Structure formats: structure tokens, C-alpha cells
Amino acid sequence: MFEKTTRMNFLIDIYESLLTEKQKSYVSLYYLEDLSLGEIAEEFEVSRQAVYDNIKRTEAVLENYETKLGVLQKYQEREQLIEQIEQHLTQHKQLDDGVAALLQQLKNMD
Amino acid sequence: MFEKTTRMNFLIDIYESLLTEKQKSYVSLYYLEDLSLGEIAEEFEVSRQAVYDNIKRTEAVLENYETKLGVLQKYQEREQLIEQIEQHLTQHKQLDDGVAALLQQLKNMD
Structure with a gap:
């Protein structure tokens, strides 16, 4: 439910x-x-x-x-990809405040 | 036209x-x-x-x-943000192949 x-x-x-x-x-x-x-x-x-x-x-x-x-379906697929990008950048110590803010904007857009 | x-x-x-x-x-x-x-x-x-x-x-x-x-409008706004993320990562020499591929997937999704 x-x-x-x-x-x-x-x-x-x-x-x-x-x-x-x-x-x-x-x-x-x-x-x-x-x-x-x-x-x-x-x-x-x-x-x-x-x-x-x-x-x-x-x-x-x-x-x-x-x-x-398919707006919801694509939204969910994008969320997963953004998550993967954040993880990748974090693992490679490349997630600075600038990119983090832009990725957050991308998430908030949907 | x-x-x-x-x-x-x-x-x-x-x-x-x-x-x-x-x-x-x-x-x-x-x-x-x-x-x-x-x-x-x-x-x-x-x-x-x-x-x-x-x-x-x-x-x-x-x-x-x-x-x-507003699907097109949001698509255009996302494209701009992804562009900004690529530029930011390029400037800070953080755009490795892994992230580039994920960002490309994000672009292709729309």
C-alpha cells in the first residue's frame, strides 16, 4: 500500500x-x-x-x-544515474562543493 | 522558421x-x-x-x-546544468572517463 x-x-x-x-x-x-x-x-x-x-x-x-x-520512469532512471555520478566522484575524491551544488540542482529540477 | x-x-x-x-x-x-x-x-x-x-x-x-x-522546458534546463557540470569538472581536471560516460548516459536519457 x-x-x-x-x-x-x-x-x-x-x-x-x-x-x-x-x-x-x-x-x-x-x-x-x-x-x-x-x-x-x-x-x-x-x-x-x-x-x-x-x-x-x-x-x-x-x-x-x-x-x-514515461515522465516518472525517466525521473527514476535519472535519479539513479545522478546517484552513481555522486558515488563515482566521492570515491575518486572529486566531489567538490561546486559540483555537489550543481548535482543537487539537477535533482531538485524534477 | x-x-x-x-x-x-x-x-x-x-x-x-x-x-x-x-x-x-x-x-x-x-x-x-x-x-x-x-x-x-x-x-x-x-x-x-x-x-x-x-x-x-x-x-x-x-x-x-x-x-x-513542461517536459521540453525541463529537458532544456537539465541540458544546461549537465553542461555546467562538465565544464566545472573539466576546469578542475576531474572529468575522468567514468564520469564522462555517466553524464553522457544522462544526456541520452531524454
């Missing part, structure tokens, strides 16, 4: 601008704000089942964008 | 999986294959104006995705 939540947090963060307002609000409250299905249902005065169905559909929409664009 | 073509090449490359088949075919033939509007019109047996209108609309669709997701 933790992994699913983390993945959804990433996917929402990346693709939320492509979601409708309703899709964005339900899925954000559930995954980012950690509200329960019941709490969201109460707030929007709809059934718990309606919230659940909407969130499942939005998850599929987000996964579909990721299948097509 | 060159800059526009380059930009469209990037945007098509990034977002083509979000286009319809028709959008993708016209815009790809025009920008990637360098066919003229007249040649595309002839191939699809439609008017030159229809091809032109479709391509203009697809350009707007691509720019809209870029406004929302």
Missing part, C-alpha cells in the same frame, strides 16, 4: 494539470491529504462508492499518461 | 503518443519528413487548407501539453 501511495503521489504531482477538476480533487484528497473514502464522500455529498469509482478511474488515467509519456 | 521547426520536432517527439493518428500523421510528415502542405494534401486527397488547419490545431495541442507539463 505504501508503494502504491508513493507512486500515486508522484503521478498526481506530474500529471495533475491533465486531470479534470473533479478527478484532481478526489484523488488529491485521498492520496495527498490522506482523507478516507467516507470523509471525501461526506464532503462532496456523494456515495462512498462514487468516490471509490472516480478514484479508480483517475488512477487508470494517470497510469495511462505514464505509459504514454 | 528553423527555431519553430526544431521546437516542433522536440514537441512531437515528446507528446506524439497523446495525439490522434490523423494529427500525428500530418504534423509528422510536415515537420519530421519535411513534406510540403501540397504534398500532404495530395497524399491524403484533401485540400491544402485542410492540412494547414489541422497542422495549426495540432501545434496548439502540442503547445498546450508543453504549457501544462
